[in-house]
Amino acid sequence: MPVSGRWTEGQRETWDLLVAGYRAGLETIRGGVTVEAVRTAFEAAVRWRLSALRTPLAQAAAVILLDRTQSPFWQIHGVGLEPGSFLGPMLRRGMVVALEPMFVVESQGLYLEDVLLVTDEGSELLTPTLPYTAREIEEVMASR
Secondary structure, eight states: OOTTSOOOHHHHHHHHHHHHHHHHHHHHOSTTOBHHHHHHHHHHHHHHHGGGOOSHHHHHHHHHHHOTTTOTTOEEEEOSSSTTBOOOSBOOTTOEEEEEOEEEETTEEEEOOEEEEEOSSSEEEOSOOOOOSHHHHHHHHHTO
């Protein structure tokens, strides 16, 4: 969340790029899907938006998000008795996981995380729903 309650144009576009990839990853999560498939869906959403990015910050963020050597902290990890535990390559029904893509662009750290129960049909959000997009966050911040 921006401390000021307002995003700069570049931060807004960068955050919404992260949210787009995140939502694509969320839509992919279900039993029998690999962690790699979730990451691929995330990257496809970023790649799809690449040519429309206007700000240098968002353009730099896209390059980082599409180069796995530059975003090594992007992860799906287990949640339970040993948080952050390694899941293995395949998601299975009944797992409780956190989707947590994180990266740094121009000294600005960004990450988003939800806790999910993996089901055969998809996933069930276990953390309270919070605003995702920059606009939604600004509206909440302005109302306080």
